[in-house]
Structure formats: C-alpha cells, structure tokens
Amino acid sequence: MISLNDMPRVRINFLPTPLVELKRLSSFLGGPRIFIKRDDLTGVALGGNKTRKLEFLLGEAISQKCDSVIACGGMQSNLCRQTAGAAAVAGLKCHLALGGTQPPFADSNLLLDYLLGATIHWSGEYSKGERLPELAAELRASGLKPYVITYGGSTAVGALGFVAAISELKEQLQAENLDLDYLFLPSSSGGTHAGMTIGMDINNLSTKVVGISIDRSEPGEPPYESELAELANQTAAKLEFDRRYTPADFAMNYDYFGEGYEVVSDAIREAVYLTARQEGILLDPIYTGRTMAGLIDMIRKKVFTSSNTVLLWHTGGIPAIFRFARDLNA
Numbered sequence: 001m002i003s004l005n006d007m008p009r010v011r012i013n014f015l016p017t018p019l020v021e022l023k024r025l026s027s028f029l030g031g032p033r034i035f036i037k038r039d040d041l042t043g044v045a046l047g048g049n050k051t052r053k054l055e056f057l058l059g060e061a062i063s064q065k066c067d068s069v070i071a072c073g074g075m076q077s078n079l080c081r082q083t084a085g086a087a088a089v090a091g092l093k094c095h096l097a098l099g100g101t102q103p104p105f106a107d108s109n110l111l112l113d114y115l116l117g118a119t120i121h122w123s124g125e126y127s128k129g130e131r132l133p134e135l136a137a138e139l140r141a142s143g144l145k146p147y148v149i150t151y152g153g154s155t156a157v158g159a160l161g162f163v164a165a166i167s168e169l170k171e172q173l174q175a176e177n178l179d180l181d182y183l184f185l186p187s188s189s190g191g192t193h194a195g196m197t198i199g200m201d202i203n204n205l206s207t208k209v210v211g212i213s214i215d216r217s218e219p220g221e222p223p224y225e226s227e228l229a230e231l232a233n234q235t236a237a238k239l240e241f242d243r244r245y246t247p248a249d250f251a252m253n254y255d256y257f258g259e260g261y262e263v264v265s266d267a268i269r270e271a272v273y274l275t276a277r278q279e280g281i282l283l284d285p286i287y288t289g290r291t292m293a294g295l296i297d298m299i300r301k302k303v304f305t306s307s308n309t310v311l312l313w314h315t316g317g318i319p320a321i322f323r324f325a326r327d328l329n330a
Contacts, residue, residue, distance in 0.1 A: 001202075002240050004164050008059035012089045013051050014043035019172040019311075025278040029299045031306035035180070036281065037169065040288075040316040045085025045116060048078050048316025049192055052161030053153040054086040060157050061092065061147030068093035070136060071149040072129040075100045078287075078317045079153055081109040084116035094118040095146065097135050099127025108323040152189025156234035159195035163235065166199025173205075178309065180207040184295055185313040186287035187211025187252060190224075192315065194232040197250065201243055207311075210251045212291040217257040225250045256294040262286060264327035267293040272321075272328060284317030285324045 018041060022034040039049045061069055069092050071083040080096045087094035096118045098110075106114055113120060123131045129151045139146045149158075173180065187193040193211045200207060211228075219225060225247035232245040258265045264285045271293035272283050283289040295312055304310060321328065 001242075002238075004160060004167075004239075007056060007160060008063040009055050010058045010062065010086075010090050012044050012055055012058075012086050014041065016168045016172060017041050019169070019176070020279075020281075022275075022279050022281075025275060028274070028278055029296065032181075032299070032304040032308035032310055034295075035178075035309065035311045037311060037313045038281075039165075040282075040314045040318055042316070044089060045082050045112060046316070046318055048082050049162075049313070050079045050082040050153055050316075051086055052165055053158035053191055054083060054161070056157050056160040057147070057149055057153055057155070058086055058090050058092065062090065064147065066092070066145045066147035068095060068139060068144045068146045069149055070095045070097065070132060070139070070146050071153070072097040072123070072127065072132055072151055074098065074127045075103070076109045076320065076323055077127075078109060078319075079149075080118070081112045081116070081319065082316075083149060083153075084113050084118035087118075088116050093144065095121060095135065095139060097121045097123045097126075097129070097131050099123050099125065108319040112319065152191055154189035154191030154194075154231060156231065156238045159191045159198070159231060159235040160238070162192050162195025163199040163202065163239070166196055166203055166205065170203045170205060180205075180311050181308045182304075182310045183207050183209045183313060184291055184310065185209070185211055186214045186291045186315055187228075188214040188287070190228050190231050192313075193250065194228050194235060196313075197228075197245070198232055198235055198239075198241065198243070202241060208251060210253060212294045213252060213254040213257050214287055214290060215257075215261045216254065218254055219252065223247055225252060253294060256290055256297070258290075262324075264289075264324055264330075265293070267297065269328060269330065271296055281314075282318055282321060283314070284320040285328060286320050287317050288312070288314050
C-alpha cells in the first residue's frame with residue numbers, strides 16, 4: 001500500500017482539529033456521549049472540511065506545474081470559498097464557475113470569494129461543473145495552465161484528505177482512550193464519506209460511519225451508495241489498498257431531507273440554537289445543522305443507548321449562518 005506521505009500534498013490546514021465532548025448537550029438530551037470533530041477550525045478562509053481535500057488536490061496541481069485552479073458550485077459554495085483561500089495560500093490563481101448571475105452586492109461566501117482574490121465566471125443555470133471544460137479551454141488559450149477541481153472536490157485525490165483525517169482521529173481517540181460506536185456526517189458529493197470509510201478500514205476502526213443526506217430525499221437511480229462505492233474503489237486503487245467496496249458498505253439516512261436542500265426546518269433551527277446555547281458552538285444550517293437535527297431526533301427516538309459514544313463531524317460552512325439569518329430568526 002502507498003503511504004499518504006508519498007502523495008503530493010500542500011500543508012495548509014491547522015491540524016489536528018479539536019475533538020470536543022458535548023457534555024452539556026448530551027446531558028440535556030439524556031445521552032449518549034456526544035463528541036464533535038471541529039473541522040470548522042481547519043483555519044483557511046473560515047475553515048471547513050473541503051480544505052482537507054484541497055491539500056491533496058492542490059498538491060497534485062502543483063506537481064503537474066499548474067499555475068491556476070478552477071472550481072465550481074452554487075453562488076454560496078463552501079468548496080469555492082475554501083478553494084479561493086487555499087489557492088491564495090499556495091500561490092495559485094483561482095477561477096470559480098458559479099451558478100446564477102452576479103447579484104447587486106456580494107455577501108457570505110461570495111463576498112469571501114472576492115476578498116480572497118478569486119475571478120468569478122457566472123454560469124447561469126449551471127452550478128455543478130457543466131461549464132468547466134469550456135472555461136478550462138478559455139484559460140489555456142489565455143496562456144494559463146489550470147487544474148480543474150470537479151464538483152465538491154470529490155475525486156479519488158480529494159477523498160485522500162479524509163483517509164488522512166481518520167488517521168488523525170484515531171490518534172485523538174487513542175490519546176483519550178475512547179471507542180466510537182457511530183460517526184455522523186453530512187453526505188452530499190461523496191468524497192468525505194468515501195474517504196472516511198476507507199480510513200476506518202486502513203486504521204482497523206470498527207466505528208459505523210453514517211451519512212445524513214443533504215441534497216436528496218432518496219438514494220436515486222443509480223443509488224447514491226453506488227456512487228460512494230465507485231469513488232471509494234477509485235481511491236483505494238490510488239493507494240493500492242487491497243479492498244473492494246460495494247453499496248452495502250455505506251450507511252445513509254435520507255429521513256432528514258425535509259422540504260429541500262436550502263430549507264431551514266424547525267428541527268434544523270432547534271439544532272443550531274441548542275448547540276449554540278448548550279456548547280457555544282455554531283453550526284451552519286445546511287450541512288452540520290441538518291446532521292445535528294437528525295442526531296437529536298435519533299437520540300429522542302432511543303436509537304442509541306446511554307452507553308453509546310457518537311461523533312458528529314462538523315464540516316464548517318459557517319458563512320451560511322449570515323446568509324440564512326432570516327430563516328434562523330423565524
């Protein structure tokens with residue numbers, strides 16, 4: 001097996017991120033023991049899980065002698081904001097293909113994109129990379145050598161960031177003499193989920209990784225779990241790790257999609273308020289807030305025993321608190 005230390009990587013994060021027990025929240029809910037992994041504190045551009053992927057993505061870009069990167073997403077994309085920050089640290093030009101049209105003024109993630117020096121290319125109805133080949137060709141014609149980061153940064157290279165993250169977590173668990181029964185994360189483009197699953201196997205951890213669906217109410221066709229298995233197999237092959245994954249290796253929960261991706265439900269609002277008021281920790285309302293809402297609901301439904309230990313992985317996205325201020329004030 002190839003060591004992660006042999007993979008091209010740009011060290012931009014402040015690691016390890018804290019592993020924190022939520023004692024007051026656990027007591028308020030009546031158990032189980034709850035921990036949170038603070039990837040909102042990775043450091044670059046207000047933090048977030050994507051910069052773990054970007055360490056390896058930009059590492060590959062630099063190894064290929066690229067001078068710029070292109071990423072894509074919605075107008076308020078967390079990946080794009082973190083790509084702009086990571087590119088600034090690495091000394092690369094950053095181009096972002098964002099869905100929608102230029103608004104009268106920039107706020108939240110979009111404001112940070114501009115502050116971090118990104119060049120924005122408005123893509124109208126296309127927000128998932130449909131225009132990336134065209135934009136890459138335009139930049140090459142202008143004399144640049146761009147590295148293309150696909151939607152969510154969820155490639156075999158990007159997923160390496162979360163193989164590494166589980167090794168980091170294992171060291172923290174050993175230092176605290178902890179065993180985790182469950183790890184919950186917001187699962188959307190798949191790179192974080194796939195990388196974590198491989199990381200668990202490489203590190204011989206028995207923790208069950210459970211994804212909370214963020215942008216779909218059902219697996220779809222082909223099932224999302226098939227996408228996760230394919231990405232995991234590509235990542236394992238890159239590491240020459242002798243393990244084949246099937247859809248059955250991935251646990252997903254679609255019960256908390258509610259009325260839509262960017263709809264802040266009463267349950268999400270409660271989760272954000274409870275975590276803030278019990279622990280002083282802020283959650284974004286789209287990803288980690290939804291995941292915490294699901295975890296709280298499962299605790300109330302007695303899915304866990306008081307002897308269980310669960311971890312919620314905070315993936316960042318804090319600028320969304322300001323973007324959805326009206327919904328959180330409702």
